[in-house]
Amino acid sequence: MGVTPLLELAAVSYTYPGPQGGSRVLNAVSGVIHEGETLGVVGPNGSGKSTLLKILATLLRPTSGQVRYRGRPMARVPLHYRGRVNYSAGAPYGFYPRLTAVENLRFFAGIKGAACSPAGARRLLETVGLADRADAVYATFSLGMRQRLHLARLLLEPSEIWIVDEPTNGLDTDGVRLLEKILGDRPDKTKVIVSHDDDFLSRVATRRFVLTASGLVTV
Known part of the structure; x- marks a missing residue:
């Protein structure tokens, strides 16, 4: 008997509501995601990458279809x-x-049903280089700082699956290195990542899904 995949997509389709039957962005996508792998999801604009996440x-x-x-x-x-x-x-x-x-980290930990003390949140912020912004409101953050806060949110526990959309957006070179270190340091997590940065995916992904208008091609 084969190993049961962590996640399995069975003819998954999605149509956004709208006039004339709406707009279909996923068309009968099927595939499997195995425990512990880092899967890069790629495809042209409008192919449904973010919708899949x-x-x-x-x-x-x-x-229609099933996960x-x-x-x-x-x-x-x-x-x-x-x-x-963790999304x-x-x-x-x-x-x-x-x-x-x-406050944001503690709020999202609570949604997961987990406890995150102020000290615990500050430790996560230190990990992603935001220790000096711990008490600043999110509205004052630059794009790169906001992306680093997303990295801190990924580290909230418990978690088994990390689902990540365009994580390099707004990050400088040091930020991308930090992102790659965080991904590499957690082989216990299954990661599904959408990114237009092909060089980044070539360094972190163990496999790729390519979304097309006709469905899914695995590379």
Whole structure:
């Protein structure tokens, strides 16, 4: 008997509502994601890369098809699954502008049902080079700082799967090195990453999904 994939996509399609039947951005996508791999998702603009990540993060429900988690339909284990997923929408999105960096991290830890003390949040911020911005509100952050806060959010525990959209956006060279170190230091995490930075993906991804208008090609 083969090993059950961590995640399995079975003919997943998604159509955004709209006139004349809406706009389909995913077309019967099928594939598997194995535990511990770093999967790079690539494809042309409009191919549904970010939509696929939102489906994996349970922010969208497929119009048709199914996602399975450890062999079970995701719909049967929604709370357990959501508690094991860290989703990064990428800067500038994803945080409350009037909350401080510490407050944002503690809020999102609470959503996961986990505790994150102020001291714990500050340790995460130190890891990503934001120790001196711990008490600053998110609205005052530059794009690069916002992206670093997303890196800190990825490190919240418990987590099993990291779903990351355009993580290099806004990062300087040192920030990209930090991102690659964080990804490399956590081989226990399964990572699904969308990025237009092909050089970055060539360094961090163990496999790629290529989305096309007709579905999915695995490389």
